[in-house]
Amino acid sequence: MWHQHLLPALFPQIILAAASVLCLLLIAWKRNHAVVHLFTLLSLILALASLGKIYDATAVDGLFVIDGLGVFVEGVILIAVFFITIFSYPYFFQSQIEKEEYYVLLLLATLGATSMVISNHFVSFFLSLEILSVSLYTLIAYPKKMSASVEAGVKYLILAAVSSAVLVFGLGLIYVQTGQMSLAELGKLATGGIGANIWMIVGLGLVIAGLGFKLALVPFHLWTPDVYAGAPAPTSAFVATISKGSVFVFLWRLFSSVGTMSHAVQLIFVVIAIASMLIGNWLALLQQNLKRLLAYSSIANLGYLIVAFVASGETGLHAAMFFLVAYFICMLGAFGIISFLSEPAESGQQERLSLSSYTGLFWQKPGLAVLLALIMLSLAGIPLTAGFIGKFYVLLSGVYSTQWLLVIVLILSSVIGLFYYLRVVIQLFSRPETPVSYPASPYAVSTGLAFLVLFILLIWFGVAPGHLMDQISQMVHMIKG
């Protein structure tokens, strides 16, 4: 089947695939870090620009669905990867290892993520997921002489493979029951009352477990801190944001196509959300390692996101999208700062992990410290930041759908969360006994500009959330199965 009209709709994926091949050729011809870096940035911009072409066109086909939700998240992903690419350059600049392939893998992982958010079929979804996952194994273990990174990569490889197996088994069970792998067809069947079938629900349960692993929801969260801490900081940013955001979109598509959730399925999500919110925050409470702290924080944040998911409907989706954007900004900024402050070491970059190594950052680098403090406040949900508005919308969606238990747990766990976020802020502003020295990083201009943009976005979406919300409600509509 050859559909002429689908070609422009898939431009971003085509551009990314072509760019990764071209990038490899470029490396084969001559290794040059700066050239490859710029090439990656350019291809990302090109992919982003091509999104404008398909802004209005809604094309639905067997494998993919091009709708507002997909295009919006594709845009967010491409922008996020743009930031990660910017942060990668100074991070690898002084590194002794061969760094050019990192960008090829970044492009491939982005290809997987962007295809996943428009997937409308088990096959296309699984293919995208594996493109993303396989790229991630390598991205995590990229500094191959750093034992922590290799360990994290191997752990992720084993666990992700198991979870993929569970996922495929679940998808298979659904296929056995319905004979369908396309979400659109499943939606049509679901209206006929197939949702009550026990094997169908067992299949969905397995899919939840598989997706729950990718989203790092409790009890499938245990890998998160080890991988975040071991991976190079730009990769951690990728794992924390893009890989989760894209999987979440598929989760949404799947469950909105199989129709109103059955009682049992909803209960599973309620329990998972509560456990993630509480346990994520509890785990972070006295954590001394900043990257692990962010990992636990992301577990709790995905728990909040599931509250919007359970709320479902238009309100839930809009809340989830706003929350996701706010969360992306925070995670990108935090991991960006960690990579910016890392120092070159023998086997790779030495990152500042312990919180105490950030003591008094404000007195040395006030701009960075203010940004990091703002990120922490935003994650904690303090007003005038994007995080507050995001959490507020999530709370609102919970209230509208009368999920009182989730709402109460969300508030209580936010109180617990406040404790460790503020702990980081205090650390940044207290005066160290012996002044910590921070190295002058190369290429501070582009990174500084990226930080400034993140700073402005955090405040802008916090003070005047209307602009982003209008954009979301204009583009993102519930897909009808």
Added chain:
Amino acid sequence: MDVFHLLWLVPAFPLAGFLILALFGLRLHSRAIAWIGTGSIGLSAILTLWIGVHFLTQPPANYQYSLTLWTWFDINGFAPGIALYLDPLSLVYIFVITFVSFFIHLYSTAFMRSNEGYVRFFAYMNLFVFSMLVLVLANNLLLLYLGWEGVGLCSFLLIGFWYRDEVNGYAARKAFIVTRIGDTAFIIGLFLLVKQFHTLNIQDILQQAPVVWSAGATAVVWVTILLLGGAVGKSAQLPLQTWLPDAMAGPTPVSALIHAATMVTAGVYLIARTHVLYSLAPAVQLLVAIIGLLTLLIAGFSALAQHDLKRILAYSTISQIGYMFLALGVGAWTAAIFHFMIHAFFKALLFLAAGAVIMAMEEEHDIFKMGGLRKKMPVTFWTFLVGSGALAAIPLITAGFYSKDLILFDAFASTQGSFWLWLGGFVGAFITVLYTFRMVFVTFYGEQKKPITHNPEEEKAMMIPLVVLAVLSVIGGWIELPHAWAHFTPFSDFLTHVLPPTNLKPDMESQEFMLQLLTAVIVFAGIYLSWLAYVKKPALSASWKNTSLGRACHDFFYKGWMFDQLYDKLFVKPVVWISRIDPHDFIDYIYEGFGRLNVLIHAGFSRTQSGYVRWYLLCIAIGILFIFSLILFV
């Protein structure tokens, strides 16, 4: 009309100044700091003048202009905006705020030069001016409240500016906590308004209130009392006046700007702004008048006994705001605003001149240790004299006469006024003359008791504001002449586009001349008495003080009618007592227990993060089993 679109720039300039100073201030040269700090206010002042001229020549429709910058948030129709509202009332306020602030900033560039924290000072001051402008320009009460809290914060920061001295920190906390009591009442009042009207837009509320509420309805009485609570706290009126004398711990320009000219009159602004509500609650309006009257008398007597130059002025400020409250209480809305403006001029002048004196005396505040400064500091002396004349309301030549006389007349002649209210104000006016000229004579006459080392008269930046404010303290009064003279009242005519005119009892204008004559007599009598007691025969005042009754009165007044001691006994001591007998309150255990519990849970879950892949896999399996069991058994 286009110029009104620039209204947002009026508060934006000081905000920009604050941001620049706060972010980059430590790297700036002190000259640049002075330029940015003062220049931002100067730009606002020029723009205000431009807007003001347009407003007078080509007024917007109905003399009101609203500029919505953006909607703050929108919940179920409750959508407060970041929106500015300009009408004659807010125009008068922003005019006074920007111009007086500009001159005080100019003065500060020289006054604060030798202080560490020069940039911190200007950053706070700019933030203050921004907050104050937001307060008066806000078109809804929520934004007004934001400005209200902003000025409170800046007041706190600037009172405790010299934070290394513990006493200053104490004074700052006292000011913050006492005004907080009023603020709490204020915000509860706002909640009541939201409940009733589902909006906080001031104009909407004022339009709907007479429709929804009948005069004297319980709800409107509660709302006005609660708003009055906020006003009383911010404007240092009875019973929350105790913080202002201690607030003098801050640098003198701060006292001039925040604790005399602008912030402390925010209460007056609030009541004038919501005047419709007060008209609906006549009992509360009478309460406003009574509070004003009692405050002006109590503070006047207290000023009479003070030795510290700045504390005299502080009590005088409380007393003069009492006059404004008195005017509001008798429905003389325009008179209150007129006195606010004139008071801002002369009280800022008096504080700045006092600052120059204190600087020359090397931080000596006690007027009895100064003396004889008339010859050595001529500019300061003459401007201080002009300011004192305005404060004492010397007839015809000072602006204070025109504004205070109007209040006294309205207290007598308005339909809500009475002989007793007038008499109280009249006695207060006499006291004012006494303490004012006691201050002048003791400070500038007699023999010099301390040599001047560094004469601030050499600082042009400090002398120019004094002269300008002195000129304003004289000519400011000519824009509103008494009724009995000629019907030349452009100021109140301008304000009656917002505020209702004062209703006079019939046939009162004939008596105005009589009242003016009486006032004139007591002013000159007061000056003569002060001269007699402190210049001609200093033994006289000493002999009064040495009688046992005299000493008792003096001590009682010196301690501000023992309010601090009273509150200490009533509120502070019992709380301290309770906390002392109950240091291990069981309530604490609940919170401590909650904290400990969380730490324990944290420790428990941390153990699950073992790092072993086999354990992680086991957990995934357990998770799947858990999901299955949910599916099968629910």
